[in-house]
Amino acid sequence: MLSSPRSATDLTSGEAARAAAGLRLVAPDAAGPVIELRGLTRVFRKPLDFAARAANLLGADIREEVVRAVDGVDLSVQPGEVVGLAGESGCGKSTLGRMVAGILSPSAGDIYFEGRRVAELKGQARRDYALAVQMIFQDPYTSLNPRMRIRDIVGEAPLVHGLTSRAELKAYVREMLSRVRMDPQYDTRYPHQFSGGQRQRIGIARALAVKPKFIVCDEAVAALDVSIQAQILNLFMELREQLSLTYLFISHDLGVINHLADRVVIMYLGRVVEEAETDELFARPNHPYTTALLDEIPRIETRRRVYQGIKGEIPSPLNPPSGCYFHPRCPHAMPVCREVAPPLKTVAPGHRSACHLNDRPA
């Protein structure tokens, strides 16, 4: 048995039982959220080059290109919860995930980890946060260093951070590999000797090796074949129960989100448009964008359907529409939607949606 501070044996029996039953390990009053985002914003700008600055001096009006990739997102994730973050390309879901994992710094707003503001963490506390939040990436071909052996890929971080000793490293790495259902004998191989699904397992082993509490999965199964995707999804669920992990599961695939997540957050052009428990969201979507998205999911049960398709393109984040970002594509758009961005409002217990339609007098 591994000397993990958070292995399943350390759970209270009640927690373990609930975990085993696949239920949420949420104790809203007791623990408080693992991760909380308040007004989290990330702006990317492309500074003007010399020619543009010179032209501006001569009276041209060339502006900096600014993308608000993530725009004022509030979100809290309870311990043991799986939050699914869904949206189409360019909606900022990956940028959000990277900020939570500490890869990107926010432009504005705050991340709280177990109640403490991440920006203020220093020294050991900062390192603890960096280890506690790990990320699993989409592309298993580019996220592993091709020149490193598996034992180094998986073993480097725990060794550096003193989670294991050099003497015990080999056994430690092998333990991690068997945890992700890989043959521990493979620890001296290189990434190119593995298939896509196996590489994704290595990426997961690398993340688990530093004993994280919170894992950001960014499209972690999108690049895999269906049969391999099912294996990895099953692995995620097993690990969640064994290690009582909390996930932020980012995916464009609502089928996967529906299967895995307890709560779903839908983003559109950097903003959260709707958030609810998974059953609630899929049964009673409130925002027209969510409704359209759910209508478009291909389902294996639906045969010879007549595809309709919601009209319009996803707008460029460089030049988003005014007011509600969805109004040019929305079938219910009203004059107010062009002018005012609707705030997220509670429409039912635990269900928030950003749509002016909810303000109409009943």
Next chain:
Amino acid sequence: MTAAVLNVEHLRTHYFTRAGVVKAVEDVSFEVRRGKVLGLVGESGSGKSVTGYSIMGLVDHPGRIVGGRILYNGTDLLALSEPEMRRLRGSRIAMIFQDPMMTLNPVLRIETQMVEAVLAHEPMSRQAARRRARDALGQVGIPSPDERLQAYPHQFSGGMRQRVVIAIAMLHNPDVIIADEATTALDVTIQGQILSEVQRLCQSHSTGLIWITHDLAVVAGIADEICVMYAGRVVERGTVDDVLDHPAHPYTFGLIGSVPSRNERGQPLRQIRGTTPSLANLPQGCAFRPRCFRANEICTNEPETMSISSRRETRCFHPLVAQPT
């Protein structure tokens, strides 16, 4: 019943590599009927794309079609000379690829590329060709087609680019379109738009469509018939309802169980164990044997395709559907 416009019979396409012969397509048979959609489903390396290339006559060295027939309206495409094939390719049989940026020339305006495609198969004035191109863009739902003809490919979004490619494929009202993962790279809402255009166009022109994809859910929505491929072979063929509701081959059964949307949330998916074998080093007998839950000694022999009912076939010694005696 509508007549078959394309019959693929016992097609075999092999790649002669230094590491050995890779049997990318091995004894594949199916037919495409006018106005109907055939879904060709499989995971990476199952040979579904090479099947498409073989029909188009686009198999490159070191690959070669080593056996079988591809009958287009009764003519064997494999017996045609390259000039004869070129007359059919793009006009009677067209193909749409996953990445439209690979199909479109990035340094030419859409107009240049489309007019060229029109004139390659039909002599007419440039004005007439331009009108044809504009109408085709309008047909696939591109707003202000006159202006968009002047644009370069990079000025279109991914979804719009795929529409352009579909417009080019439809220029000569082909009898067969082969779409290879045509919506895989697109967002769900854009995928819905493209599927609706393709569906509408194929129905109104009674074009036969081969929809190649790994996504069972998309195939469920669009196809009339399904061929499931594994390791270069068709392991199951039948109508969409038969195959998805009562899969005969254990691989199809596993694949359906692997799709998350169908299952109860939080429950483990019914996964297929193991990984796809390398085509250069297939297991003896049935290629699915090492991953199959029904396999026994008999499976070390190569299973033959057998029919379960009319228009329903599988290649398995232990099918999950009762076979006629």
